[in-house]
Amino acid sequence: FDDRNSWPELEKQNKSMEDYYKVQNIVPESEWEDFLKACRDTLPTTFRISPVCTFADEIREQLKSRFTDLHVEDVEMDEDDERLQPPKLIPWYPQELAWQMSISKKAIKRTAVLERFHKYLIAETETGNLTRQEAVSMIPPLLMDVKPHHRVLDMCAAPGSKTSQLLEFVHAQCGANGVPKGIVIANDADLDRCSMLIHQMKRINSPSLLVMNHEAQKIPMLWAKSEDGKKVPLRYDRVLADVPCTGDGTMRKNVDVWRKWTPAQAMGLHKTQLQICTRAVELCEAGGIVVYSTCSMNPIENEAVVSAVLKRFKNCLELEDVSHELPELKRRPGLLTWKVKDRKEENKWYNLEDVPPNLKSVFPESMFPPADAADLHLERCMRVLPHDQNTGAFFICKLRKTADHMAPSKQKEVESVSVSEDTKTTG
CATH class of the missing domain: 3.40.50.150 (Vaccinia Virus protein VP39)
Incomplete structure (x- = not known):
């Protein structure tokens, strides 16, 4: 029996913090709701390719050609699941070496093509070719x-x-x-x-x-x-x-x-x-x-x-x-x-x-x-x-x-x- 999903999700609110950053003018008032919404959304997974690994060019080309065309339309998703998106480049990182994806663990477990992709990322990380790191x-x-x-x-x-x-x-x-x-x-x-x-x-x-x-x-x-x-x-x-x-x-x-x-x-x-x-x-x-x-x-x-x-x-x-x-x-x-x-x-x-x-x-x-x-x-x-x-x-x-x-x-x-x-x- 697995009841790990039975815990209620933590409420992402803190009035003291929100009031504090409003006073500090971190963002203009017109952007405040967009800012808060982004803060409450789940962070995408990001990783980068090591530029000194022997296969850096090959890994980059695989990500660009093989994995950016992932199609999982045949998978039944729950109503609360976001639309699945393939990995995409982080545009500001040099040499197209950093990538991000927003795929839930639930989707990976339920989709064979995503599970293979996940195993690929794990294998490349263990060999030092990839490093998972926040953008x-x-x-x-x-x-x-x-x-x-x-x-x-x-x-x-x-x-x-x-x-x-x-x-x-x-x-x-x-x-x-x-x-x-x-x-x-x-x-x-x-x-x-x-x-x-x-x-x-x-x-x-x-x-x-x-x-x-x-x-x-x-x-x-x-x-x-x-x-x-x-x-x-x-x-x-x-x-x-x-x-x-x-x-x-x-x-x-x-x-x-x-x-x-x-x-x-x-x-x-x-x-x-x-x-x-x-x-x-x-x-x-x-x-x-x-x-x-x-x-x-x-x-x-x-x-x-x-x-x-x-x-x-x-x-x-x-x-x-x-x-x-x-x-x-x-x-x-x-x-x-x-x-x-x-x-x-x-x-x-x-x-x-x-x-x-x-x-x-x-x-x-x-x-x-x-x-x-x-x-x-x-x-x-x-x-x-x-x-x-x-x-x-x-x-x-x-x-x-x-x-x-x-x-x-x-x-x-x-x-x-x-x-x-x-x-x-x-x-």
């Missing part, structure tokens, strides 16, 4: 411009779908048996998740992967000797900081978000996210790229973190304009203003000047929109929303480290010396 999760590595000689750090790597992308980019242009000069270091704070990451990466069988277990905000600096024998920091050409977050952008596949979401969750994570992004910049080589991302729509976890880091590294960090990259990807610009909600009182919102002295530690300045948000070009961040291209929600920004940085205390010393010298000169 929006594929975006951050695509913006990093990884080359075969780069040192790449994935700070919060498990379960490893983005790490596998980064490894594929490092192996690109090296041929089937070539070994790149670069390396991908995949870190995660959870030891069990590190073990899962290693298991997933075995499919790729790369010598260019190192897995380590540290809190992301405390990843140690590595040191090497220069040609003249001096000890120098070994920084990374590319750093991915896909930080722990509330995950409300995953509500289409993780329905528990609807039941558990509160505004206090983002406030509890903000400090850690800021620490991780700060460490990412410190570990990045001058001229290198840091990509910061979350699967959250909340500006407290996104624009607030990015603006605080930009101000902290104001002389050596800038937001890059990525509007020309992935041109077929629909995205929304970053917010220039937002509000901070009280943890407990339902209708109480704060501006920075409204925070009582006893709550300064609960609502730090870094949570609030900066006065110079336009000068920081926060609109260069991107927010991907579910109703634009039938995806989850995601936030991504690309930071370029334009020069080497120094600790804030050292920066103050330099500024103090400069002021003193200017005083002497003018005096």
Whole structure:
């Protein structure tokens, strides 16, 4: 006896969350109902072909010619079943390597041709030729411009779908048996998740992967000797900081978000996210790229973190304009203003000047929109929303480290010396 289908479906409503994002103006009022409907719909299954697998071209052609013509009109479907659609390309992913499909498990079990297709996908995944990955999760590595000689750090790597992308980019242009000069270091704070990451990466069988277990905000600096024998920091050409977050952008596949979401969750994570992004910049080589991302729509976890880091590294960090990259990807610009909600009182919102002295530690300045948000070009961040291209929600920004940085205390010393010298000169 199987009663797994007897449980009532979780109601996909959360008034607090809906009210919160209305106030934040995540979407225009005219799009609100479309946005909510998309958030409540089931997320399509998405997967991508590894560009470095031997049979990448053959798999792509099979998907284009053999499986896009699936016809299952002879199958009796229940009234609540959606019309079956064949796999289709994700238009913004390069080289036609990413695909999506909306086929229920019920349909697969009841249809021989779909069951064969399902077994085909499983077999190709086990050999490392395919990777199942949420579409929006594929975006951050695509913006990093990884080359075969780069040192790449994935700070919060498990379960490893983005790490596998980064490894594929490092192996690109090296041929089937070539070994790149670069390396991908995949870190995660959870030891069990590190073990899962290693298991997933075995499919790729790369010598260019190192897995380590540290809190992301405390990843140690590595040191090497220069040609003249001096000890120098070994920084990374590319750093991915896909930080722990509330995950409300995953509500289409993780329905528990609807039941558990509160505004206090983002406030509890903000400090850690800021620490991780700060460490990412410190570990990045001058001229290198840091990509910061979350699967959250909340500006407290996104624009607030990015603006605080930009101000902290104001002389050596800038937001890059990525509007020309992935041109077929629909995205929304970053917010220039937002509000901070009280943890407990339902209708109480704060501006920075409204925070009582006893709550300064609960609502730090870094949570609030900066006065110079336009000068920081926060609109260069991107927010991907579910109703634009039938995806989850995601936030991504690309930071370029334009020069080497120094600790804030050292920066103050330099500024103090400069002021003193200017005083002497003018005096």
